[in-house]
Amino acid sequence: MLPQAARRAVFHLPRPPASACRRPPAPTRFPLPLGRPVRQRTFATSPARLDSQASKSADALPPPPPPKRTLTRRFRTLFKYSFYLAGSTAVGTAVLITAIFLHDAFTYGEQHIEGVPVSPLALKPELGGPKNLPIVQRYLGDFEDPTNTQLVDKPHLVIVGGGWGAVGVLNSLRPGDYHVTVISPETYTTFTPLLPSAAVGTVQVRSLVEPLRKIIARLRGHLLNARAVDLVMSERLLEVETACTDGRPQRIYVPYDKLVIAVGSTSSTHGVKGLEHCFQLKTVSDARMIRQRILDNFEAASLPTTSPEERRRLLSFIVCGGGPTGIEAAAEIYDLCQEDVIRYYPKICREEVSIHVIQSREHILNTYSEAIQKYAEGKFVHDRIDLIKPARVAAVYDDRVEYTVKDKDGKTETLAIPTNFVLWSTGIAMNPFSERVSNLLPNQVHKKAIEVDAHLRVKGAPVGEVYAIGDASTIETSVVSYLLELVDEADRNKDGKIDFDEFEIMVNRIKTRVPMAESAMGHVRELFKAYDKDSDDALTLNELAVLLQELGNKITSLPATAQVAAQQGKYLGRKFTKFSKQRATLTENGLFWGPGSDEVVAGPFRYLHLGSLAYIGNAAVFDLGKTSFMGGLVAMYAWRSVYWSEQVSSRTRALLMIDWIVRGVWGRDLSKL
Numbered sequence: 001m002l003p004q005a006a007r008r009a010v011f012h013l014p015r016p017p018a019s020a021c022r023r024p025p026a027p028t029r030f031p032l033p034l035g036r037p038v039r040q041r042t043f044a045t046s047p048a049r050l051d052s053q054a055s056k057s058a059d060a061l062p063p064p065p066p067p068k069r070t071l072t073r074r075f076r077t078l079f080k081y082s083f084y085l086a087g088s089t090a091v092g093t094a095v096l097i098t099a100i101f102l103h104d105a106f107t108y109g110e111q112h113i114e115g116v117p118v119s120p121l122a123l124k125p126e127l128g129g130p131k132n133l134p135i136v137q138r139y140l141g142d143f144e145d146p147t148n149t150q151l152v153d154k155p156h157l158v159i160v161g162g163g164w165g166a167v168g169v170l171n172s173l174r175p176g177d178y179h180v181t182v183i184s185p186e187t188y189t190t191f192t193p194l195l196p197s198a199a200v201g202t203v204q205v206r207s208l209v210e211p212l213r214k215i216i217a218r219l220r221g222h223l224l225n226a227r228a229v230d231l232v233m234s235e236r237l238l239e240v241e242t243a244c245t246d247g248r249p250q251r252i253y254v255p256y257d258k259l260v261i262a263v264g265s266t267s268s269t270h271g272v273k274g275l276e277h278c279f280q281l282k283t284v285s286d287a288r289m290i291r292q293r294i295l296d297n298f299e300a301a302s303l304p305t306t307s308p309e310e311r312r313r314l315l316s317f318i319v320c321g322g323g324p325t326g327i328e329a330a331a332e333i334y335d336l337c338q339e340d341v342i343r344y345y346p347k348i349c350r351e352e353v354s355i356h357v358i359q360s361r362e363h364i365l366n367t368y369s370e371a372i373q374k375y376a377e378g379k380f381v382h383d384r385i386d387l388i389k390p391a392r393v394a395a396v397y398d399d400r401v402e403y404t405v406k407d408k409d410g411k412t413e414t415l416a417i418p419t420n421f422v423l424w425s426t427g428i429a430m431n432p433f434s435e436r437v438s439n440l441l442p443n444q445v446h447k448k449a450i451e452v453d454a455h456l457r458v459k460g461a462p463v464g465e466v467y468a469i470g471d472a473s474t475i476e477t478s479v480v481s482y483l484l485e486l487v488d489e490a491d492r493n494k495d496g497k498i499d500f501d502e503f504e505i506m507v508n509r510i511k512t513r514v515p516m517a518e519s520a521m522g523h524v525r526e527l528f529k530a531y532d533k534d535s536d537d538a539l540t541l542n543e544l545a546v547l548l549q550e551l552g553n554k555i556t557s558l559p560a561t562a563q564v565a566a567q568q569g570k571y572l573g574r575k576f577t578k579f580s581k582q583r584a585t586l587t588e589n590g591l592f593w594g595p596g597s598d599e600v601v602a603g604p605f606r607y608l609h610l611g612s613l614a615y616i617g618n619a620a621v622f623d624l625g626k627t628s629f630m631g632g633l634v635a636m637y638a639w640r641s642v643y644w645s646e647q648v649s650s651r652t653r654a655l656l657m658i659d660w661i662v663r664g665v666w667g668r669d670l671s672k673l
Contacts, residue, residue, distance in 0.1 A: 136252055154178050156178070156256050158182075160263055166262040167566075175218060177576070178258075182212055185225070190209050236465065240254055257465070312352050315353045316419040317354070332615075339668070356419075357387050358401070364380075431472060453513070456568060471560040477556075480548040486544075492505075496540070516556075521551070619635055
């Protein structure tokens with residue numbers, strides 16, 4: 001037995017440290033021989049020995065391994081995806097380089113062309129027509145391959161113009177249906193909504209044009225770089241003027257089976273004198289001249305010898321017209337001054353810049369919603385763009401613009417603004433060729449465009465042969481001219497009066513002939529009662545005449561926009577394709593060329609408004625009819641996205657995206673080239 005003190009010491013040992021309490025690794029057990037007993041020994045140990053043994057066992061244990069340095073899950077995920085991205089980029093780059101190499105290898109190979117057949121009529125056209133001019137019945141490429149040879153016998157479709165309407169027709173036609181010829185003074189089509197951006201260098205002009213020959217190639221068509229000057233409808237001959245190598249113009253006849261007039265329009269003068277001192281913004285050439293003048297003004301204003309008065313005149317920019325084109329041009333000039341002029345020109349140039357918009361109506365963007373008008377005006381006031389409204393331009397001189405406004409007493413006051421830059425963007429007028437066609441037809445009374453019916457056929461021309469679309473045309477809104485025809489169709493009992501049942505028949509006929517009248521018709525019963533003055537439940541001819549006259553006054557003509565022209569072009573292209581598909585049936589029934597052929601294959605043209613948009617300087621507005629959307633950068637990028645998606649080809653989309661990136665990183669090109 002241990003003494004009491006020793007027992008007390010054994011049972012009250014000090015607690016060992018945590019490291020000493022760890023269980024040592026189990027010793028390796030070796031199998032023992034069978035039958036050999038295992039001895040178990042018991043020792044009585046003193047407290048001091050126990051302490052020494054505990055310390056020895058603690059010292060004998062190996063130190064714990066240091067914690068391993070592992071990557072976190074997020075870092076590993078980021079590293080993995082970065083590796084995938086880098087790898088895919090490298091693979092994509094390698095594939096692209098290989099594709100470019102293969103393309104160049106096959107593109108730049110030698111190609112030999114021998115023995116291409118050419119029609120003698122193409123080399124030496126026969127003379128004929130009222131003016132005994134060469135008649136182009138065959139082209140140089142008509143017999144160069146079997147596909148072109150087959151197209152010679154197809155109906156000849158001639159399209160005059162190369163804008164939105166013409167491209168809409170070309171993109172909607174089916175290859176092999178028509179022998180297509182496009183006549184245009186330009187060899188390219190232009191994305192006109194972005195011309196204000198090109199006028200200040202935000203985008204390059206080359207990014208907005210697509211060669212017409214590339215568009216026509218899908219149809220195996222032909223392009224004549226010429227302008228139309230006259231039309232002989234009796235012989236189906238179109239007179240065009242081409243430029244020879246010696247610079248002298250030459251006139252020829254181009255025969256047609258179907259003719260589409262899509263020549264666009266010009267700016268209206270409104271009787272203002274001095275417009276030769278103004279710029280317009282309808283073509284690529286206009287954008288180039290505007291950019292040249294703007295840069296010339298800034299360079300001249302930067303000279304030390306320029307007087308303060310002359311500097312202010314040079315840096316005064318006037319836009320006549322508050323429509324989308326004028327507003328976008330003013331906004332683009334403001335952006336140029338804020339982003340590039342202030343950085344690369346003397347600061348005094350930016351300080352002296354003044355931008356003026358002269359609008360004849362109470363508000364700018366008057367075709368847009370009221371909310372958009374107020375937002376745009378507030379934005380311009382914030383940007384210190386001078387809005388002069390309502391005012392009318394009286395005269396334009398080489399050094400100033402005079403305009404008239406009314407004071408509080410109603411008296412007219414004439415004011416002037418010194419300037420060296422005037423942009424004229426107010427209204428449209430007839431193209432010279434459209435005016436010539438309109439003068440040939442006695443029932444053409446519209447002063448700004450060729451009047452067409454609901455099927456886009458030129459009124460007064462042979463039915464089914466001549467069509468007009470885009471800014472060159474306007475759909476008729478007069479219903480009273482169909483009065484006798486409508487009464488003859490609806491008056492079943494031939495009593496000279498129209499009861500309500502017959503009036504319903506008349507309403508359906510009106511909607512077919514003039515689809516734009518649907519919105520003005522309202523409720524048929526209420527309309528019938530409103531014009532039944534004698535309350536005899538019938539409408540007389542006089543009452544019908546008043547009804548149709550007032551109905552026509554309520555119809556609003558379609559706007560002269562690219563959206564309208566594109567939809568009309570697509571409509572015609574789809575209708576011509578249906579003509580080709582049903583040609584045999586129509587020919588057997590005598591309807592391929594005669595009246596009623598359009599009604600058989602397609603309904604009347606119906607315009608679907610997809611919304612209007614405008615750029616107002618690092619901001620944009622959208623008018624979607626019942627709703628409006630406006631704002632800053634988000635709206636601006638939405639505006640860019642819409643215009644980017646509407647490009648003619650993937651080539652122009654790529655160029656446009658590159659231009660926007662270059663402008664954002666390095667700014668606009670300020671060189672005069």
